[in-house]
Amino acid sequence: PATMVDGIILASAPDMVHLGQQGANAQVLSEEAQQYVAKGQGQTILSHLLWEKYPISAQTFCNLFLPGSTADNLPIAANPAVFPSLAKIQQPILAILGALDMIIVRSAAEDLALLKAKSVSCPSFHIAVIPDANHRYGNQESAFAQTIITWLQQVFSKQIR
Numbered sequence: 001p002a003t004m005v006d007g008i009i010l011a012s013a014p015d016m017v018h019l020g021q022q023g024a025n026a027q028v029l030s031e032e033a034q035q036y037v038a039k040g041q042g043q044t045i046l047s048h049l050l051w052e053k054y055p056i057s058a059q060t061f062c063n064l065f066l067p068g069s070t071a072d073n074l075p076i077a078a079n080p081a082v083f084p085s086l087a088k089i090q091q092p093i094l095a096i097l098g099a100l101d102m103i104i105v106r107s108a109a110e111d112l113a114l115l116k117a118k119s120v121s122c123p124s125f126h127i128a129v130i131p132d133a134n135h136r137y138g139n140q141e142s143a144f145a146q147t148i149i150t151w152l153q154q155v156f157s158k159q160i161r
Contacts, residue, residue: 003091007155009148010095010115012135014103018077020065023051033061076105076114083118092124094151098133098140126151 025048042059073085133140
């Protein structure tokens with residue numbers, strides 16, 4: 001079947017479950033969130049801050065940070081044999097990370113290589129690590145934009161003309 005998506009850019013794509021396990025309050029947040037959701041009180045704001053900074057509701061925590069949740073689609077830290085969501089993608093992919101991104105599990109190069117290896121149906125997977133860039137590519141916006149432009153030209157040059 002035809003698709004309306006010609007390519008996918010994974011810009012700073014995180015392992016959400018791994019991120020949810022970070023911080024001093026991670027275990028308490030997880031247990032409390034699951035208890036509230038089980039009681040039908042998912043809108044309750046948890047008693048501790050996520051990463052010691054952000055208030056979060058029980059349902060949001062469960063949706064984003066628990067194994068098997070809707071956001072558990074790039075399990076880089078757990079590294080199961082298959083990343084089901086990624087394995088289905090049949091379009092070209094560009095995966096970009098800043099070398100200083102706080103979401104990195106191993107190293108930027110290793111995390112991106114793992115994503116590439118798990119993209120078993122992808123016809124073309126390009127990797128880009130932007131030196132001196134953080135999660136939001138602060139002060140490296142031009143390098144970020146140029147990386148995307150170059151990829152678009154390389155992969156879709158026949159369609160762009």
